[in-house]
Amino acid sequence: MTRPAPLVDQFQRRISYLRLSVTDRCDLRCAYCMPERMTFLPRKDVLSLEELRDLANGFIDRGITKIRLTGGEPLVRRDMMDLVRAIGRRIGDGLDELTLTTNATRLAQFAVDLHDAGVRRVNVSLDTLDRERFARLSRRDSLPHVLGGLAAAKAAGLKVKINTVALRGINEDEIPRIVEWAHGEGFDLTLIEVMPLGEVEGDRIDHYLPLVAVQERLESRWTLTPSDHRTGGPARYFDVAETGGRLGLITPLTNNFCAGCNRIRVTATGQLYACLGGNERVDLRAALRSCDPEGELVRALDTAMRIKPERHHFAIDERGQAPALARHMSMTGG
Numbered sequence: 001m002t003r004p005a006p007l008v009d010q011f012q013r014r015i016s017y018l019r020l021s022v023t024d025r026c027d028l029r030c031a032y033c034m035p036e037r038m039t040f041l042p043r044k045d046v047l048s049l050e051e052l053r054d055l056a057n058g059f060i061d062r063g064i065t066k067i068r069l070t071g072g073e074p075l076v077r078r079d080m081m082d083l084v085r086a087i088g089r090r091i092g093d094g095l096d097e098l099t100l101t102t103n104a105t106r107l108a109q110f111a112v113d114l115h116d117a118g119v120r121r122v123n124v125s126l127d128t129l130d131r132e133r134f135a136r137l138s139r140r141d142s143l144p145h146v147l148g149g150l151a152a153a154k155a156a157g158l159k160v161k162i163n164t165v166a167l168r169g170i171n172e173d174e175i176p177r178i179v180e181w182a183h184g185e186g187f188d189l190t191l192i193e194v195m196p197l198g199e200v201e202g203d204r205i206d207h208y209l210p211l212v213a214v215q216e217r218l219e220s221r222w223t224l225t226p227s228d229h230r231t232g233g234p235a236r237y238f239d240v241a242e243t244g245g246r247l248g249l250i251t252p253l254t255n256n257f258c259a260g261c262n263r264i265r266v267t268a269t270g271q272l273y274a275c276l277g278g279n280e281r282v283d284l285r286a287a288l289r290s291c292d293p294e295g296e297l298v299r300a301l302d303t304a305m306r307i308k309p310e311r312h313h314f315a316i317d318e319r320g321q322a323p324a325l326a327r328h329m330s331m332t333g334g
C-alpha cells in the first residue's frame with residue numbers, strides 16, 4: 001500500500017503536531033476553566049485505549065512527529081500509562097516527541113514511568129504558589145501534591161515547563177515571584193491570557209489580563225531580550241537576564257499567532273478540531289468505528305486539512321458576553 005500523504009492544509013501549513021485529549025475529567029475545578037458542577041461525558045463516548053493508540057498511529061503515519069497528551073487531566077485516566085507506553089514505542093519510528101500537559105497532582109506517582117516510556121518533557125499548569133489561593137482558584141487544596149509532583153518530575157529527569165494563566169485580581173501581583181521561582185527551579189515558564197471557552201460561574205472579563213501590561217511591568221524590573229527559541233507554537237519567548245531563564249508569552253487575544261500554526265487537536269471523543277478558536281470539526285470516532293477504519297481515517301484527515309481555518313476570531317471585550325465557543329478548554333486540552 002502506498003503511504004498516505006503528509007498533512008498540509010489549504011494555506012500550505014504543514015501539520016506535524018497533535019494535541020490529543022485522553023479524558024475530559026479532572027480532579028481540579030480551575031475557576032476559569034470549568035464550573036464546580038461540571039458535566040462530564042459518559043464513558044462510552046470516550047475513545048478506548050485501543051482507539052487512541054490506533055488514532056495516534058494513524059496520525060504518525062501521516063507525518064505527525066509530535067504528540068502531546070492532555071485533557072481534562074490526563075493522569076486521572078486509569079489506563080493512561082498503557083497508552084503512553086503504546087505511543088512511546090513509536091518514538092524514533094516516525095514520532096520525535098511524546099509529551100504531556102498535566103496539573104501535576106498525580107505526577108509524583110507517574111514521573112518515573114513516564115520517563116521510562118520515552119517522555120522527556122512535561123508542561124505543568126500552575127497559577128499560584130500560595131496554598132490558599134490555589135485552593136480558591138482550583139477549588140481543591142492540592143498545591144502540596146502539585147509541588148511533590150514537580151519535585152518527582154525533576155528527580156526523574158523530566159524537563160518541566162510551567163504554564164501560568166495570568167488573571168487580573170487573582171495572581172497578577174504574584175507573577176514576578178512565579179517567574180523567579182520557576183527559573184530558580186530550572187523550569188521554563190509561559191504566561192497565558194485567559195480565553196473565552198465554555199461557560200464558567202464568573203465573567204472572565206473580570207480577570208482578563210492582557211499580557212502586554214504584564215510584559216511592561218516585568219520589563220521595568222528585569223531585562224527581557226527576545227529569544228530565537230521557537231516551538232512552532234503560539235508563544236513568543238524572551239530570555240530574562242537576571243533570572244537566567246526563559247519566559248514565553250501566549251497572547252491569543254492581543255496578538256494573533258495563526259500564520260505559523262502547525263497543530264490540530266482531538267478531543268477524548270475523537271472529534272478533531274482544526275482550530276482551538278473555531279468549530280470546524282471532523283468526527284474521527286465515526287471513522288475508527290466504521291467497517292474500514294484505516295481508509296476512513298485517511299479520508300477524515302484529508303477533510304480536516306480542507307476545513308482548517310486561516311485564523312481564530314475569538315475576543316474578550318464585552319461584559320456579559322457569551323463565551324466565543326461553547327466547549328471548555330478541558331475538551332480540547334488547550
Ligand code: SAM
Pocket residue numbers: 026032033070071072073074101102103123124125163164165192193194195196197329330331333334
Ligand atoms: N488539566 C491539565 C492542565 O491543567 O494542565 C491539562 C488540560 S488544561 C485544559 C490545559 C491548559 O489550559 C492549562 O494550562 C490551563 O491553565 C489552560 N486553560 C484552561 N482553560 C483556559 C481558558 N479558558 N483560557 C486559557 N487557558 C485555559
Ligand code: SF4
Pocket residue numbers: 026027028029030033034071072073103125330
Ligand atoms: Fe482541570 Fe486543567 Fe481545567 Fe484546571 S485547567 S480544571 S487542571 S483541566
